[in-house]
Amino acid sequence: MAAEVSFPLLKLPIDELLHAMRLMEIIDLLKLSFLSRRSKNHVTSLNLKADPIRVHLHRSVDIRCRFNRVSFYCFFKMKHKDDVPTIVKKPGTIYFRDPVTSKLYSWNSTKYSKIRDWLDHIATIFHEENPRIDFDANASRFDFNWIYEQFKKPSHLYVDHTGSAEYNKKVLKMLKPTEKLVAWFDCFENQRAPQSILNQNLDDLVLLCEVGREKELFLNDLLCCTSKKLSLRQVVFSQKSINTFIKLWILGSNPRLELFSIKFFPREMISYETILKRIRFEPVPEDRLRSLEFYSGEMYSMRGGRDIWRLDGTKATVFICGHFPRQCFVFSVWHDS
Amino acid sequence: MSVENAPVVDVDEAAIPVEKKMYYRFESNDKKEFRVSELAIQQSETLNRLVEAMGYTSEDVENKPAIAIENIDGKTLKLVFQWCEHHKGEAIPVDDGSVPKIVEIPEFDAKLMDIDNGLLFKLIWAADYLNIVQLLNVSCKKVANMAQGKTPAQLRRVYLLPSDEEDEAAKRAAQEAQDPRAREVEEEFEERKRQGGNSFF
Structure with a gap:
């Protein structure tokens, strides 16, 4: 067996050390960060930014990280017992897989006794201040009190049907996110978005339905919404309701709203004539491009549209994009104009 | 091209091309002298600025003492100048800030860096000191590649990382x-x- 070659990495002057570390794969930097406080500090000083880091609760608990070129996830081993809520008692060992070679690695630490400790380590080295907590199918197997203790007050929360209506309710009630909520209609009681969710003063609210299982968002519910951004996917919201909503917005409803979008498969083609019926508007030239940031964080360039004005002078633009039956309604408010 | 056939270094007058090119003389801290072409020197921002500032003519190069590089030894400097001669005229890469930075190690460089890690350490130090961007990239890439496929425990041994x-x-x-x-x-x-x-x- 060939002798292992060694190189005194930390003896390199700091600039050369950081230069060499910038050439390492992300997964190798993660390994390096576990080895000592000093090596963790060096990895942290590279200012790598993951986008995003997510704690994913499903059959197990994963911490998922994504970078431009690679994604990887770390997980913890646990034993499930039927009918007994699961907790990961002492997650002293973390497992992670090389995204390129699929090789499995593990690291054991006596310093970390909670999943939150591991999450904080990863969030620190990859500079993600707001790791997202995802409740996916089967997440209800986890003891809620244990989850709450570790992840209370998340900034970003994603909730799918966890396998138990009661559990969904508890998650939405207790783990109120401070910034962003992405929720499937299936996880709401009676499959209707509750007002307690709509009026949480969130920065971003995304409500989703499965294709073929569309649910309706009522106009009154929308008027209660206090989020800055609201995105509806596969949610039924009629053209008539859009028209009424715009009229009420002109009169002063939804004052915090900055961006409202609906992506859906309407039963009829949506048109500016219908949604702006009896509303004064000004067409925007088709060659005029404006950038909007959508719920995914991605920027889109929108062409043309129709400008409208609220009674207080605030301007908004209504866009209809895509072609029937894949149309999208976008309502963007220009608070700073 | 193999390292043995690479141009440069410990120069022998016969090896100097016939056409009239400007060469500079450098001396390592252990008094080894090297003659390096003007084009090769351009790979090093530090040396390039130095020779520009000195404004030497061909006669000055011959008549004045070799330029002393006091903190690099002859063995390391030989590798540096072999690398510069091989890559002379190539564009100097610009750092785009990406991580991991994509760097390929060409065959010539891989052979050149088939050295013990003590010398590799000195080569990295010299590349940074002389500001030779691509040599620093490939030498650091060799160090970064040592981590690939290693478990954290192996990594501790490879990089001699203290707890x-x-x-x-x-x-x-x-x-x-x-x-x-x-x-x-x-x-x-x-x-x-x-x-x-x-x-x-």
Whole structure:
């Protein structure tokens, strides 16, 4: 067996050390960060930014990280017992897989006794201040009190049907996110978005339905919404309701709203004539491009549209994009104009 | 091209091309002299600026002493100048800030860097000191590649990474070496703590 070659990495002057570390794969930097406080500090000083880091609760608990070129996830081993809520008692060992070679690695630490400790380590080295907590199918197997203790007050929360209506309710009630909520209609009681969710003063609210299982968002519910951004996917919201909503917005409803979008498969083609019926508007030239940031964080360039004005002078633009039956309604408010 | 056939270094007059090109003479800290072409020197921002500032003519190069590079030894400088001659005229890469930075190690460079890690360490240091961007990239890439496929425990051995406890012990030892009284004070403090005293003073 060939002798292992060694190189005194930390003896390199700091600039050369950081230069060499910038050439390492992300997964190798993660390994390096576990080895000592000093090596963790060096990895942290590279200012790598993951986008995003997510704690994913499903059959197990994963911490998922994504970078431009690679994604990887770390997980913890646990034993499930039927009918007994699961907790990961002492997650002293973390497992992670090389995204390129699929090789499995593990690291054991006596310093970390909670999943939150591991999450904080990863969030620190990859500079993600707001790791997202995802409740996916089967997440209800986890003891809620244990989850709450570790992840209370998340900034970003994603909730799918966890396998138990009661559990969904508890998650939405207790783990109120401070910034962003992405929720499937299936996880709401009676499959209707509750007002307690709509009026949480969130920065971003995304409500989703499965294709073929569309649910309706009522106009009154929308008027209660206090989020800055609201995105509806596969949610039924009629053209008539859009028209009424715009009229009420002109009169002063939804004052915090900055961006409202609906992506859906309407039963009829949506048109500016219908949604702006009896509303004064000004067409925007088709060659005029404006950038909007959508719920995914991605920027889109929108062409043309129709400008409208609220009674207080605030301007908004209504866009209809895509072609029937894949149309999208976008309502963007220009608070700073 | 193999390392043996690479142009440059420990120059032998016969090896100098016939056409009239400007060459400079450099001397390592162990008094080894090298003759390097003007084009090759352009790979090093530090040396390029130095020779520009000196404004040497061909006669000056011959008549004046070789330019001393006082903190790099001959063995390392030989590798540096072999690399510069091989890559002369190539564009100098610009750092786009991406991580991991994509760097391929060409065959010539891989052979050139088939050296022990002590010399590799000096080569990295020299590449940074002389500001030879691509040589720094490939030499650091060789170090970065040592991590690939290793478990964290193997990585600790490969990079000789001390644990927190070892770091703390080394820090304490360094402090004690600086102040011989420190150990006595610490021992006295520990003794008083054992005796249940609340205050040291």
